[in-house]
Amino acid sequence: MDKYNDVSPFVIIKSDVTRRSFIYTDRALGALDKSKHQYQQRVLIGSNGGENAAVPVSLLLRDGTSIIGMPSKTAKNPYVVDQIDGKLVLTDQGEIVEEVHYWYKPDYYDKFTSSGTPMWQVASSRPQRLDIDPNSHCHFWNKGNGCKFCNINANSAQSEKECNMSKQLTAQDVYETVKEALKQPGAFTNLKMSSGSILSGAEIFDDEVDMYIEMLQAAGDNFKDKKFPSTIVASAFSEKQLAKLYENTGLMTYTSDIEIPNEALFAWICKGKHEEVGYAEWKRRIIRAVDIFGAGNVSSGIVGGCEMAQPHGFTNEDDALKAVLEEAEDFASQGVSIVHCVWVPMHGSAFHNQQNPSLEYYVRLAKGLSDLRKKYLLNVDMDNYRKCGNHPDSDLDRGNLE
Amino acid sequence: MSILNDRIQALLQDPEAAKVLATVDNQGIPHIVSDNTITVNDEGQIIYLELIETSRNSVNLVNSIWFKRKVAIHLSKGEESYQIKGYPAYSVICGPVFEHYYKLSLERNPEFDLSTVWIIEPDEITDDTYAARKNKEREKHPLITHLDRLAK
Numbered sequence: 001m002d003k004y005n006d007v008s009p010f011v012i013i014k015s016d017v018t019r020r021s022f023i024y025t026d027r028a029l030g031a032l033d034k035s036k037h038q039y040q041q042r043v044l045i046g047s048n049g050g051e052n053a054a055v056p057v058s059l060l061l062r063d064g065t066s067i068i069g070m071p072s073k074t075a076k077n078p079y080v081v082d083q084i085d086g087k088l089v090l091t092d093q094g095e096i097v098e099e100v101h102y103w104y105k106p107d108y109y110d111k112f113t114s115s116g117t118p119m120w121q122v123a124s125s126r127p128q129r130l131d132i133d134p135n136s137h138c139h140f141w142n143k144g145n146g147c148k149f150c151n152i153n154a155n156s157a158q159s160e161k162e163c164n165m166s167k168q169l170t171a172q173d174v175y176e177t178v179k180e181a182l183k184q185p186g187a188f189t190n191l192k193m194s195s196g197s198i199l200s201g202a203e204i205f206d207d208e209v210d211m212y213i214e215m216l217q218a219a220g221d222n223f224k225d226k227k228f229p230s231t232i233v234a235s236a237f238s239e240k241q242l243a244k245l246y247e248n249t250g251l252m253t254y255t256s257d258i259e260i261p262n263e264a265l266f267a268w269i270c271k272g273k274h275e276e277v278g279y280a281e282w283k284r285r286i287i288r289a290v291d292i293f294g295a296g297n298v299s300s301g302i303v304g305g306c307e308m309a310q311p312h313g314f315t316n317e318d319d320a321l322k323a324v325l326e327e328a329e330d331f332a333s334q335g336v337s338i339v340h341c342v343w344v345p346m347h348g349s350a351f352h353n354q355q356n357p358s359l360e361y362y363v364r365l366a367k368g369l370s371d372l373r374k375k376y377l378l379n380v381d382m383d384n385y386r387k388c389g390n391h392p393d394s395d396l397d398r399g400n401l402e
Numbered sequence: 403m404s405i406l407n408d409r410i411q412a413l414l415q416d417p418e419a420a421k422v423l424a425t426v427d428n429q430g431i432p433h434i435v436s437d438n439t440i441t442v443n444d445e446g447q448i449i450y451l452e453l454i455e456t457s458r459n460s461v462n463l464v465n466s467i468w469f470k471r472k473v474a475i476h477l478s479k480g481e482e483s484y485q486i487k488g489y490p491a492y493s494v495i496c497g498p499v500f501e502h503y504y505k506l507s508l509e510r511n512p513e514f515d516l517s518t519v520w521i522i523e524p525d526e527i528t529d530d531t532y533a534a535r536k537n538k539e540r541e542k543h544p545l546i547t548h549l550d551r552l553a554k
Contacts, residue, residue, distance in 0.1 A: 064493040186516065399428075
């Protein structure tokens, strides 16, 4: 932290906790109040706590920064969440690093839709975001070509088996859950939808676009105005598909993840996307989305550090960072924010045995991406510390706002 | 245990008292806001409700909590005047505490859209009345005064 004393220490802690993972002491787990805190969640990527596993879904730091992470029993050098002197704290090698809080459970979580679906299975909740993932199955995996860092289908199959959680949502359930969620004053500032890619339709992704239109219209029926603060994290749609989506829904912002901002590595790690669409076309479509949604209202996520996956990735951190930031600058100069999450080699993904880069790499990456937004005057209100919470770089933007 | 005595806590709870919050940006340039809704919680921590997330004040507070920079609160009513310095300790954006103050803000003005509940841990208090400041100077710097004040 001394070396990067102009970078928020909360961002550094968050990056490292995500990178190294964490575990809970029994005392810390004892502080979980199932009536107040979240211990179940529908998530696309990562893992759910499971029906009977009362484990907090995530952590919040004192400055409002979220740590989107999950405990790992197999992590080699994890942080430890403990309860000391009545406070929950992160500890590293027995030393207290920072105070943490468990995520609160929104009021709608324990309610049911008219079809009997638990509302927490329809919409999960981040500290200020309503998360709806209408389809938890990615078609790229049908041909064995899913992205190598991702465990979406393994996770959704496990959730279906253990929690009877449906991989697909119905529009009526979405409508009723959003209606209930909006009754809680001050609880949410954004509605986000995401899904596994759906390749079918007259044109690739046509059915995915139609699915989002149906679900966004169902959610949108709860708002006074047609447009409401919202985003989707989706496949890279054509201009025609994007226009259809924008015109027929309340959607205000759009994200499609380029994942690995390097064509050769994209072809290896995201083989399905490269074969069906191609890196250049995926990128072009994201940039063209700016014509519809406006500069700053389109972002693209990268799996930060995955460019160092072996055997084909970069072997030198300086080279990797240079390549990533050059490509991110090309996006930023055309109105697209690049945001990163911390690559966690997850159980159920093809890369589960890999090693992610150093903490210093992540600090430099976060600062580099945030600085690019400053340089190109892009605000990332759509994907910031409060709206998403999964991007150390957009957490940093909070200290630069005006 | 809070360093705020009962009288100061009462003043912080008094909506008629004048309350000003001063912050600095990363270049050290000061910024002040006047807000008589600044108050105190049961733990003796100062509560400031930020309504504008992208305001200069908000950004300064974010940088204060990140880099452990003090903020100052000037508190006065009638002849009483205090300066309190402290550290932003929590930026609360969700959960029961946030929702409590969110509803309170709406009661004050239905147009208010609360961004953040800032919880400031007081660290130092100065009696800021003229009499207190002059007495302190006379005690520590007896040579600083005008002679006519000492004449028979």
